Amino acid sequence: MDIRPAATLVLTRNTSEGLEVLLLQRTWDAVFLPGYFVFPGGAVDAQEPHGREHALGPGDAEISQIMSVDEGGADYMLAAVRECFEEAGILVAVDKQGNPVSGDHSVHGDRESVFRGELSLADVCRKHGLSIPLDRLAYLSHWITPPGPPRRFDTRFFVTTAPEGQLASHDGVETIDHVWIRPEDALEHHRSGRRLLGLPTIRTLRVLSDFGTTDALMRYAHANPPEPYPSKPWPALKNGRPVTLDPGSPAYDEATKLDPEGEGLTQAEVVPGDPVEVAAGVIRLTAPNPGMMTGPGTNTYLLGHERFTVIDPGPANETHIERILEVTGGVIDQVLVTHTHQDHSPAVAALKKRTGCRVFGWPAPEGASQDQTFRADDEPEHGDLIVTEAGILRVLHTPGHASNHLCYLLTDQALLFSGDHIMQGSTVVINPPDGDMKAYIESLYDLLAESIHFIAPAHGFVMGQPEAVIDFLITHRLSREHKVARALEALTPVDLKTLTAMAYDDVPAAIHGLAARSALAHLLKLEAEHRAFRKDDLWHISPDR
Incomplete structure (x- = not known):
C-alpha cells in the first residue's frame, strides 16, 4: 500500500x-x-x-x-x-x-x-x-x-x-x-x-x-520543530538471512534501538531460548510457549550483571527454567511478576526452590486462568522502588487486564516492563469479572504521565514511541465503546449476544463468543459511568446519559 x-x-x-x-x-x-x-x-x-x-x-x-x-x-x-x-x-x-x-x-x-x-x-x-x-x-x-x-x-x-x-x-x-x-x-x-x-x-x-x-x-x-525519527527501511536478520524491515513492522523499533547505525545485526524474529540484550543490563529470554494468546511466547527479562532480578519467569516449563538458571548462573536475588496468569508466574516456585530468591507480586485473584500456586514474599505498593543491578524499578499498579497487574518502570533508562498491560502486535483481552475495561483505560491514561522511552512487553519485541502506542490502545478501545454505545442506543433493551453482533459486525461471526466478553467489559464500563444499566438479562441505555 x-x-x-x-x-x-x-x-x-x-x-x-x-x-x-x-x-x-x-x-x-x-x-x-x-x-x-x-x-x-x-x-x-x-x-x-x-x-x-x-x-x-x-x-x-x-x-x-x-x-x-x-x-x-x-x-x-x-x-x-x-x-x-x-x-x-x-x-x-x-x-x-x-x-x-x-x-x-x-x-x-x-x-x-x-x-x-x-x-x-x-x-x-x-x-x-x-x-x-x-x-x-x-x-x-x-x-x-x-x-x-x-x-x-x-x-x-x-x-x-x-x-x-x-x-x-x-x-x-x-x-x-x-x-x-x-x-x-x-x-x-x-x-x-x-x-x-x-x-x-x-x-x-x-x-x-x-x-x-x-x-x-x-x-x-x-x-521547536519536531525531531525526525527513523522512517526508512531498516536492515536486520531473519533465519540467518538479511531482511529489510519497513516502518511499523513488529521488529522495526527494536532494530533501530539496538542497531542505530543500521548494520543489519539484529534479529527480526523472537526465538525462544535465545538471549537478547534489549537495554543496558537487560536480557530478554523468551519461553517456548507460542500460541494465539501468547504470540511468540512469554518474555522473561533478566536484569543485572552478576546478580540478577527476574521479571515474569513464565510458565512451569523445565526447559525455560533451566535456561534462566543457565543465563544468570543461578545467581537470582529476586523475582518480580506482573500478574498471575498461567503463562507468567508458575515458574516462580521452581526458581524460589533452586535459588532462594525473594518474590514480589500480588496474590492471585479467583479464576481458572490464575496461578493459585503463586506465593509472594513482598506485595509492593504503587510507587514503591525496587533496586536492581540494572537500575531502580518503580512499581506501577495497572489494573484492567488483571486486577493484580503491575508494571515496572526502569527509571534511569525510561524502559517500561509492561507485562500484558501493553502487548506488541495485538490488543489485550479484558475478560470480566477480573478484567475491567474502565480500570484498563484509566491506567493507560496514568502511564501517559510517566517518562517512558521504550516499552518491553511480555509478548513480542521492544516498542518505541510509547505515547503513540498508548494512545492507539486508548483510541481503539474508545472507538469500540462508541460502537457499543450506538448499538445499545439503537437496540435498547437488548441482550448481550444481539448487541455483540451489531457492535462487532466488522469481525468474523466465529469469534463473536470472545467478542461478547469484550462487549460485556464495555457495557460494565458504561454502567459504572451511569450511561447504561442492566435489568435481568437485558441492557438499557440510561435515560439521563
Whole structure:
C-alpha cells in the first residue's frame, strides 16, 4: 500500500476562556476515520508546487531542511492551507497590501471550485492577487499512519493563528460539523466517549493544552520543530538471512534501538531460548510457549550483571527454567511478576526452590486462568522502588487486564516492563469479572504521565514511541465503546449476544463468543459511568446519559 503525503493545519484563536482550536467532524460514510473530529487537512496534490510563486516567507529549501525532507517542504504547507480553505472555509492569505483576507472577500466564492479541483491554490492566488504567508505557519509534528487502516498517510502538522473576520464552516460533504473548543475540553470529551479523536489529533491536542495564548504557542512551535525519527527501511536478520524491515513492522523499533547505525545485526524474529540484550543490563529470554494468546511466547527479562532480578519467569516449563538458571548462573536475588496468569508466574516456585530468591507480586485473584500456586514474599505498593543491578524499578499498579497487574518502570533508562498491560502486535483481552475495561483505560491514561522511552512487553519485541502506542490502545478501545454505545442506543433493551453482533459486525461471526466478553467489559464500563444499566438479562441505555 502506498503511503500518501498529506498535510494538516491546526487553526487556533484566543478567547476569554483561553486558547481554542478548530475541529471538523468527518462524515460517517468516510472510509477513513468515519465520525471522527479532526483538524482540516488532506493529501498533497500535484498542483501544489505551482503555489510556491505566490508564497511569502522562507523558501522551499529552508522549509524542507526544517522538516528533514530533501525537497517539497513548502508543498506540504501549501497543501495544508488549501485543505483548510476547502474543508473549513478559512483561507490563510494576504492581499497586495499585506492585509489578511477578510470574511467578505470575493475569494470565498471560489471555495467550491477549489474543493472540486477546478481551481488550484495558485489559480486562486493569481485570480485575486493574493499571497500565502508561509512564515505565519509553524511545523508542529509528523505522523505516519501505522499499518492496518485502509489508507495510510505521511502527514505533517502545521499550526497557525486563525485570521480574524473569517467564519469557519464545514463543507457538508467530507465534514458534517465543526466546533471551536479548548484542547483540554476536547481531550476530556474523548476520554468520556463524547467525541471520537484519532491518535495524531490526541497527541496534537495534548501539546496545545500546555499553552494559554496563540502567541505563546506560535513562539514555541517556531523554535521547536519536531525531531525526525527513523522512517526508512531498516536492515536486520531473519533465519540467518538479511531482511529489510519497513516502518511499523513488529521488529522495526527494536532494530533501530539496538542497531542505530543500521548494520543489519539484529534479529527480526523472537526465538525462544535465545538471549537478547534489549537495554543496558537487560536480557530478554523468551519461553517456548507460542500460541494465539501468547504470540511468540512469554518474555522473561533478566536484569543485572552478576546478580540478577527476574521479571515474569513464565510458565512451569523445565526447559525455560533451566535456561534462566543457565543465563544468570543461578545467581537470582529476586523475582518480580506482573500478574498471575498461567503463562507468567508458575515458574516462580521452581526458581524460589533452586535459588532462594525473594518474590514480589500480588496474590492471585479467583479464576481458572490464575496461578493459585503463586506465593509472594513482598506485595509492593504503587510507587514503591525496587533496586536492581540494572537500575531502580518503580512499581506501577495497572489494573484492567488483571486486577493484580503491575508494571515496572526502569527509571534511569525510561524502559517500561509492561507485562500484558501493553502487548506488541495485538490488543489485550479484558475478560470480566477480573478484567475491567474502565480500570484498563484509566491506567493507560496514568502511564501517559510517566517518562517512558521504550516499552518491553511480555509478548513480542521492544516498542518505541510509547505515547503513540498508548494512545492507539486508548483510541481503539474508545472507538469500540462508541460502537457499543450506538448499538445499545439503537437496540435498547437488548441482550448481550444481539448487541455483540451489531457492535462487532466488522469481525468474523466465529469469534463473536470472545467478542461478547469484550462487549460485556464495555457495557460494565458504561454502567459504572451511569450511561447504561442492566435489568435481568437485558441492557438499557440510561435515560439521563
